Amino acid sequence: MEQRSTPSRKVLRRFFRHRGGVLGALLMFSLIVIAVFAPQVAPFDPLAVSPFDALLPPSTEHWMGTDTLGRDMLSRVIFGSRISLRLGLVSVSIALTIGVIVGSLAGYIGGRVDDVLMRIIDVLLAFPSLILALLAVFALGPGLTNAMIAVGISAIPSYARVTRGEVLSAKENLYVQAAEAVGAPALVIMFRHILPNIIAPNIVIAALGTGTAILAGSALSFLGLGAQAPTPEWGLMLAQGRGFMQLAWWLSFFPGFAIMLTVMSLNLLGDGLRDVLDPRLN
Amino acid sequence: MHSRFVKVGLLFLAFVMLLGVGATVFAQGEIVYAMNREPDMFDLHTGSSRYDLVVAANVFDTYLYLTEDGEYLPWLADEVTASDDARVYTIKLRSGVTFHDGTPLNAEAVKFNFDRIVDPDTASRAAIGDMGSYEQTEIVDDLTVRVHFSDPHPAFWNALADWRAGGPHSPAALQADADGFKQAPVGTGPFKFVEWVERDHITIEPYEDYNWPYPRAEHEGAARPDRVIFRIIPEDQSRVIALTTGEVNAAMRIPPQSVGELQSNSDVYLNSVVLPGTGVILVVNGSKPPTNDLAVRQALLYATDPQAISRVGYFNAWQAHLGSVLSAPNPSFVDLSGEFPLDLEKAAQLLDEAGWVDSNGDGIRDKDGNEAVLQYIGFPNPETTRVIEFLQATLRPIGMDVQILELDSGAIQKARQAGDHNIAHLTWIFKEGGFLRTLFHSENIGTGWNFTHLADSEVDGLLEAVETEADLSVRGDMLERVQRRMLEQGMVIPTVYQQQINAYRNEVQGIKLYEVYGEAPYFYDAYVEGQ
Numbered sequence: 001m002e003q004r005s006t007p008s009r010k011v012l013r014r015f016f017r018h019r020g021g022v023l024g025a026l027l028m029f030s031l032i033v034i035a036v037f038a039p040q041v042a043p044f045d046p047l048a049v050s051p052f053d054a055l056l057p058p059s060t061e062h063w064m065g066t067d068t069l070g071r072d073m074l075s076r077v078i079f080g081s082r083i084s085l086r087l088g089l090v091s092v093s094i095a096l097t098i099g100v101i102v103g104s105l106a107g108y109i110g111g112r113v114d115d116v117l118m119r120i121i122d123v124l125l126a127f128p129s130l131i132l133a134l135l136a137v138f139a140l141g142p143g144l145t146n147a148m149i150a151v152g153i154s155a156i157p158s159y160a161r162v163t164r165g166e167v168l169s170a171k172e173n174l175y176v177q178a179a180e181a182v183g184a185p186a187l188v189i190m191f192r193h194i195l196p197n198i199i200a201p202n203i204v205i206a207a208l209g210t211g212t213a214i215l216a217g218s219a220l221s222f223l224g225l226g227a228q229a230p231t232p233e234w235g236l237m238l239a240q241g242r243g244f245m246q247l248a249w250w251l252s253f254f255p256g257f258a259i260m261l262t263v264m265s266l267n268l269l270g271d272g273l274r275d276v277l278d279p280r281l282n
Numbered sequence: 283m284h285s286r287f288v289k290v291g292l293l294f295l296a297f298v299m300l301l302g303v304g305a306t307v308f309a310q311g312e313i314v315y316a317m318n319r320e321p322d323m324f325d326l327h328t329g330s331s332r333y334d335l336v337v338a339a340n341v342f343d344t345y346l347y348l349t350e351d352g353e354y355l356p357w358l359a360d361e362v363t364a365s366d367d368a369r370v371y372t373i374k375l376r377s378g379v380t381f382h383d384g385t386p387l388n389a390e391a392v393k394f395n396f397d398r399i400v401d402p403d404t405a406s407r408a409a410i411g412d413m414g415s416y417e418q419t420e421i422v423d424d425l426t427v428r429v430h431f432s433d434p435h436p437a438f439w440n441a442l443a444d445w446r447a448g449g450p451h452s453p454a455a456l457q458a459d460a461d462g463f464k465q466a467p468v469g470t471g472p473f474k475f476v477e478w479v480e481r482d483h484i485t486i487e488p489y490e491d492y493n494w495p496y497p498r499a500e501h502e503g504a505a506r507p508d509r510v511i512f513r514i515i516p517e518d519q520s521r522v523i524a525l526t527t528g529e530v531n532a533a534m535r536i537p538p539q540s541v542g543e544l545q546s547n548s549d550v551y552l553n554s555v556v557l558p559g560t561g562v563i564l565v566v567n568g569s570k571p572p573t574n575d576l577a578v579r580q581a582l583l584y585a586t587d588p589q590a591i592s593r594v595g596y597f598n599a600w601q602a603h604l605g606s607v608l609s610a611p612n613p614s615f616v617d618l619s620g621e622f623p624l625d626l627e628k629a630a631q632l633l634d635e636a637g638w639v640d641s642n643g644d645g646i647r648d649k650d651g652n653e654a655v656l657q658y659i660g661f662p663n664p665e666t667t668r669v670i671e672f673l674q675a676t677l678r679p680i681g682m683d684v685q686i687l688e689l690d691s692g693a694i695q696k697a698r699q700a701g702d703h704n705i706a707h708l709t710w711i712f713k714e715g716g717f718l719r720t721l722f723h724s725e726n727i728g729t730g731w732n733f734t735h736l737a738d739s740e741v742d743g744l745l746e747a748v749e750t751e752a753d754l755s756v757r758g759d760m761l762e763r764v765q766r767r768m769l770e771q772g773m774v775i776p777t778v779y780q781q782q783i784n785a786y787r788n789e790v791q792g793i794k795l796y797e798v799y800g801e802a803p804y805f806y807d808a809y810v811e812g813q
Contacts, residue, residue: 229671
């Protein structure tokens with residue numbers, strides 16, 4: 001109740017006072033701009049091979065050096081942002097959609113449905129998410145799309161659990177009981193009355209979860225189960241550089257740094273959102 | 283102030299001592315050899331992993347010893363003679379040879395070994411290929427056997443010099459516990475098996491009674507090192523670092539990019555040999571579009587340059603492949619590097635003439651609704667990945683593309699057998715050219731190792747004839763024709779020879795790489811200096 005009556009301007013003001021959140025948002029914004037305008041920003045074609053320029057250290061021409069095939073690392077890292085962001089968004093969308101539906105059904109209908117759905121979620125929750133993603137990739141086969149689905153599946157439990165809890169408490173609210181009393185259909189109650197009120201915690205989890213998803217996606221690619229060569233995917237680039245740690249540190253350093261920066265900015269943003277949106281802080 | 287210096291000094295000293303404890307302290311005369319992959323099993327009759335042989339070459343001896351010049355020298359056999367039609371082989375054993383369990387190597391043991399390989403219960407994966415049309419072993423006397431084949435089997439010479447069929451396993455040990463033998467082998471070799479701690483190490487120690495060294499050995503009697511420990515270190519960089527820091531004193535499979543770095547390291551030295559076999563080749567699927575078109579396959583040959591592949595993929599540490607399906611160390615190898623020289627214009631012209639044009643403007647040629655996009659299926663190996671990425675970049679300008687799919691070995695085998703690929707990675711080590719039948723005869727399409735998915739009657743006929751041709755020079759001619767035909771038909775794209783690059787710390791001396799099967803090290807003459 002309290003939260004719904006809070007004007008969005010107040011939320012924004014609170015957010016702008018959160019330094020970490022603002023920093024995260026700025027970093028994310030620049031990353032998105034870079035990803036969107038990658039063809040304009042990148043100095044070279046990320047796939048253009050030039051064997052005689054292989055393994056050049058960072059210089060004014062190649063800011064992040066070149067890889068084993070003479071491809072410009074900066075351009076590859078820039079194009080990699082597209083893949084990582086897409087991976088984060090797609091897998092979180094999958095997890096969010098399925099998680100919220102499962103959680104709402106379990107929470108709102110209750111009884112047997114709740115028992116069955118939540119036991120399934122408990123089973124999924126029993127596995128560490130990366131193991132779950134690995135299992136999913138083994139079932140689906142390697143590839144970027146499959147990695148997105150796998151990472152998405154592995155994140156479903158957290159959304160489902162939170163949504164169920166929120167629905168259970170929202171169900172007890174007067175406005176829901178009032179809607180039930182006037183005979184509103186269950187679907188209308190769920191989508192019009194309950195859902196808007198439980199979305200805030202899910203946004204926070206989604207922001208934090210995008211970082212986790214990007215990390216998991218990179219991990220899968222690092223293991224050779226996600227993006228396939230010559231895709232400029234950060235995890236894959238990291239893996240390709242690991243045989244050259246002593247010879248050409250820039251091969252692994254820059255993709256690793258990019259992953260770190262992205263995940264860090266999403267974590268900062270997520271923390272900021274949580275502090276602002278968490279009704280308990282109001 | 284003074285006491286602080288003392289404290290810092292003491293701390294530093296403690297740190298240094300800790301470091302000392304952390305590093306491996308070698309026992310006297312101990313060789314620690316870093317391997318990149320763990321062996322599967324040491325029952326060589328059953329298994330097929332090449333990594334089994336790295337250890338097994340020191341636990342088992344062979345009847346004959348094959349030299350680089352293709353000569354068969356006596357070893358466990360004093361003499362081997364073959365009938366003119368290569369159907370009957372008489373093996374006279376050296377006397378006084380015993381297995382590590384004390385039982386003698388006699389005619390009975392030889393018969394037991396050959397019979398066991400062909401026994402369906404053994405489920406032999408590789409050794410059975412050496413046995414051809416084996417009928418039976420006849421015991422002539424305690425140290426003489428006659429081995430009978432229903433068809434001529436000239437490749438048996440080679441089998442007698444190979445550990446799988448030609449390295450006698452102790453019958454007593456196998457009869458007592460055949461399953462246990464896989465983890466604890468008993469042979470006649472210079473070293474006896476001690477222990478295998480999975481995913482960590484395997485230890486072997488000299489067999490005290492040993493006195494039948496291989497013909498090229500430098501000393502007699504028991505093996506020199508006190509112990510050889512094979513450490514399993516799969517990660518390339520970790521293996522190199524373990525060697526440079528002294529955690530191990532020998533390492534196999536040095537990654538190509540580390541060769542330069544190790545060459546300039548004065549604590550270590552390198553040993554590199556070209557391995558026989560197919561070398562690293564790309565097998566082209568002749569039944570799946572677009573590579574079912576001969577013009578596309580030949581265009582691929584004009585577009586690939588083994589020299590550039592050696593440079594880009596292997597930093598020149600692995601040499602360019604100049605042949606087709608056999609490597610330079612194989613007898614009957616032919617240099618075919620002049621047949622399809624790098625010529626992108628010629629490649630484009632071939633594609634044009636065959637009707638492969640870019641009709642929808644996407645930059646990729648097409649014909650009859652098929653895009654000129656090649657599906658590559660291979661192992662996740664940094665060198666081959668680089669090669670394929672390079673090939674992809676070379677092919678784009680002439681309107682072709684490559685899709686890369688890297689799988690684990692189980693999935694890869696299924697995909698290659700099903701023909702999901704246009705080009706697939708293949709590499710196999712063997713000296714005997716007759717082995718090509720396993721890889722390229724059409725009888726092995728679908729369930730075996732022939733991934734060309736192309737039944738070529740000329741290749742089939744030649745490979746069948748090679749198997750039973752007793753005249754070695756006629757055989758050589760046939761093998762030359764096989765190599766030529768397979769390249770002309772674009773069934774394979776040679777890239778580089780397989781190279782075994784080992785590195786040792788200076789104090790370790792005398793490790794020999796078996797001339798024929800370079801991946802197997804002989805530790806018999808090896809020693810650690812200063813100990």
